[in-house]
Amino acid sequence: MINIPSTIKISLRALKVNKMRSALTMLGIIIGVGAVITMLAVGRGASQKVSEQIASIGSNLLIILPGATTAGGVRMGAGTQPTLTLGDAEAITKECPSVSDVAPDLSGIAQVVYGNQNWSTGIRGTTPGILRVRDWPLASGRSFTEQDVKSATKVCMLGQTVVENLFGSIDPIGKIVRMKKVPFTVIGILDRKGQSPMGQDQDDVVYIPVTTAQKKLFGTTFPGMVRVIMVKAKTMEDLKPAEKQITDLLKQRHRIRLGQENDFTVRNLTQVMQTAEQATRVMTILLGAIASVSLIVGGIGIMNIMLVSVTERTREIGIRMAIGAKTWDIRLQFIIEALTLSLMGGIIGIVIGLTGSEILSIIAGWPTIVSPLSIFLAFGFSGLVGIFFGFYPAYKASLLNPIEALRYE
Amino acid sequence: MALIEAKEISKVYRLGDINVNALSNVTLSIERGEFVAIMGASGSGKSTFMNIIGCLDKPTAGQYLLDGVAVGNLNRDELAEIRNKKIGFVFQGFNLLPRTSAIENVELPMLYDGFPYQERREKAIETLRIVGLESREHHLPNQLSGGQQQRVAIARALVNKAPIILADEPTGNLDTKTSAEIMELFVRLNRDSNITVILVTHEPDIAAYSRRTIRFLDGRVVSDELKKSARKRAED
Numbered sequence: 001m002i003n004i005p006s007t008i009k010i011s012l013r014a015l016k017v018n019k020m021r022s023a024l025t026m027l028g029i030i031i032g033v034g035a036v037i038t039m040l041a042v043g044r045g046a047s048q049k050v051s052e053q054i055a056s057i058g059s060n061l062l063i064i065l066p067g068a069t070t071a072g073g074v075r076m077g078a079g080t081q082p083t084l085t086l087g088d089a090e091a092i093t094k095e096c097p098s099v100s101d102v103a104p105d106l107s108g109i110a111q112v113v114y115g116n117q118n119w120s121t122g123i124r125g126t127t128p129g130i131l132r133v134r135d136w137p138l139a140s141g142r143s144f145t146e147q148d149v150k151s152a153t154k155v156c157m158l159g160q161t162v163v164e165n166l167f168g169s170i171d172p173i174g175k176i177v178r179m180k181k182v183p184f185t186v187i188g189i190l191d192r193k194g195q196s197p198m199g200q201d202q203d204d205v206v207y208i209p210v211t212t213a214q215k216k217l218f219g220t221t222f223p224g225m226v227r228v229i230m231v232k233a234k235t236m237e238d239l240k241p242a243e244k245q246i247t248d249l250l251k252q253r254h255r256i257r258l259g260q261e262n263d264f265t266v267r268n269l270t271q272v273m274q275t276a277e278q279a280t281r282v283m284t285i286l287l288g289a290i291a292s293v294s295l296i297v298g299g300i301g302i303m304n305i306m307l308v309s310v311t312e313r314t315r316e317i318g319i320r321m322a323i324g325a326k327t328w329d330i331r332l333q334f335i336i337e338a339l340t341l342s343l344m345g346g347i348i349g350i351v352i353g354l355t356g357s358e359i360l361s362i363i364a365g366w367p368t369i370v371s372p373l374s375i376f377l378a379f380g381f382s383g384l385v386g387i388f389f390g391f392y393p394a395y396k397a398s399l400l401n402p403i404e405a406l407r408y409e
Numbered sequence: 410m411a412l413i414e415a416k417e418i419s420k421v422y423r424l425g426d427i428n429v430n431a432l433s434n435v436t437l438s439i440e441r442g443e444f445v446a447i448m449g450a451s452g453s454g455k456s457t458f459m460n461i462i463g464c465l466d467k468p469t470a471g472q473y474l475l476d477g478v479a480v481g482n483l484n485r486d487e488l489a490e491i492r493n494k495k496i497g498f499v500f501q502g503f504n505l506l507p508r509t510s511a512i513e514n515v516e517l518p519m520l521y522d523g524f525p526y527q528e529r530r531e532k533a534i535e536t537l538r539i540v541g542l543e544s545r546e547h548h549l550p551n552q553l554s555g556g557q558q559q560r561v562a563i564a565r566a567l568v569n570k571a572p573i574i575l576a577d578e579p580t581g582n583l584d585t586k587t588s589a590e591i592m593e594l595f596v597r598l599n600r601d602s603n604i605t606v607i608l609v610t611h612e613p614d615i616a617a618y619s620r621r622t623i624r625f626l627d628g629r630v631v632s633d634e635l636k637k638s639a640r641k642r643a644e645d
């Protein structure tokens with residue numbers, strides 16, 4: 001019968017006797033576990049940041065750009081030809097079943113004036129759908145309506161940056177701002193969105209009805225022109241069908257003949273961002289893998305010390321065997337020693353990893369996120385390392401011949 | 410039935426290409442409660458015989474019955490269990506675990522027998538008292554004299570109530586006075602607790618404490634004699 005608590009006690013005593021050696025052996029595991037946790041935290045922090053940025057653009061987003069036309073053999077770049085209209089946007093809303101929301105965009109830059117303050121910002125003419133397309137809630141006030149779009153009302157919604165620069169602590173709702181001398185009533189304030197994946201301040205924006213932008217602010221080269229149409233597909237899976245439906249619809253509407261190049265481009269922005277996200281995920285795995293190597297090296301350190309320990313304690317093993325220790329009594333004793341080293345190293349490593357991640361995010365400014373899973377993983381892995389690398393020395397010890405072991409000097 | 414019964418035991422070692430007959434056809438039996446000295450020069454086979462008796466080794470030929478059990482057929486762990494329950498070892502070099510207190514050394518056999526802590530402690534203290542080491546329970550081996558260390562070793566051999574004590578040159582590292590004390594202890598244990606003591610020695614003085622002397626030479630038993638005087642001498 002194997003007495004586990006006593007075996008643990010025996011193992012712990014052996015470790016206590018060789019404090020310095022135990023500490024140094026543990027160091028390998030400490031560094032390994034610490035590195036795994038820190039690296040995973042860095043990777044996770046990075047991918048979290050990317051995910052947040054992707055979410056900030058809006059999910060399941062398609063962007064339709066005009067242009068890419070060929071004029072007399074000269075291929076123009078995307079966006080060079082103003083070919084999209086408000087009618088296109090309405091048609092997409094009506095006829096593409098995979099699309100949930102559509103927001104056209106006609107934008108320009110204008111000076112926004114309130115009282116004695118002014119601020120130059122991007123003015124975007126759009127439809128109420130923009131808030132859903134970009135998953136952008138209002139902080140206060142209301143959105144403009146389809147009715148506002150139809151009648152080209154002079155109302156606007158302001159981004160946080162604009163609010164700060166023009167109003168300071170004043171509540172802007174109901175106030176009048178002027179853009180190109182046209183007075184607009186502020187009806188809504190957008191929630192804070194933060195930076196775009198490209199580092200732009202997304203809160204530096206004013207939304208107005210698209211028709212107001214067309215008729216009263218920027219003018220258009222032909223009626224109903226918009227620069228971009230943003231489309232939100234119903235689900236991730238609807239992105240592909242939506243892309244096809246929109247392409248087919250616009251081809252028909254723009255009378256693109258077979259073989260002729262489209263005068264518009266449908267871009268799947270989410271896909272681009274997902275690639276970035278995937279890249280950070282790969283980076284996380286890579287960092288974790290590199291850190292794991294140090295954990296394995298730590299494990300080999302344990303095995304090394306355990307082998308030395310078995311040789312050193314040959315006589316002790318002989319005594320134990322003579323007194324009645326069975327194969328597994330001896331094995332467990334050494335496995336528990338190895339396991340204790342690796343688990344204690346694991347616990348200290350977790351503490352080091354947590355502090356390390358914290359320090360990294362403070363000093364280097366990297367966002368780090370320590371997930372409970374990575375702690376659990378690193379701890380479990382260090383336990384496995386202990387058992388794996390402890391087993392061989394333990395196995396060797398258990399096979400000693402008691403007579404020879406007793407004679408060992 | 411005898412406690413120890415060796416029937417035509419042989420042990421052959423291979424040293425390179427040469428076969429060494431450490432034991433050839435040894436037959437003898439030892440009854441419960443005997444006090445036996447095994448003598449012989451080094452290489453006479455007495456150590457090999459002791460190893461076989463102590464279930465640390467198996468004979469190449471012949472049969473060894475310990476308390477009626479044929480030991481030759483048992484595996485490693487079964488042998489370990491027999492050693493744990495039936496045999497207490499006392500060595501020349503004491504063989505206590507270093508950096509381990511006297512009481513914990515004595516507890517060791519019970520540890521492998523699965524005794525709970527409380528019982529181990531009590532029995533260890535009791536056994537240390539029997540060998541005259543009360544109040545030294547928490548001393549480490551290097552804080553004890555040779556004689557005291559050997560007493561701890563004897564306590565360790567006794568603690569599982571093993572019927573046999575195998576002592577391999579137990580006084581080899583001790584001075585004359587301490588040797589006498591240790592031998593008196595063996596005599597007392599043999600007499601009072603009916604423990605079978607088997608003693609390997611090459612000193613006639615030490616062998617004189619026994620009641621039966623078996624001499625080995627070249628792997629054979631050359632003499633096996635009972636002495637009436639031993640018991641008397643011990644009682645003087």
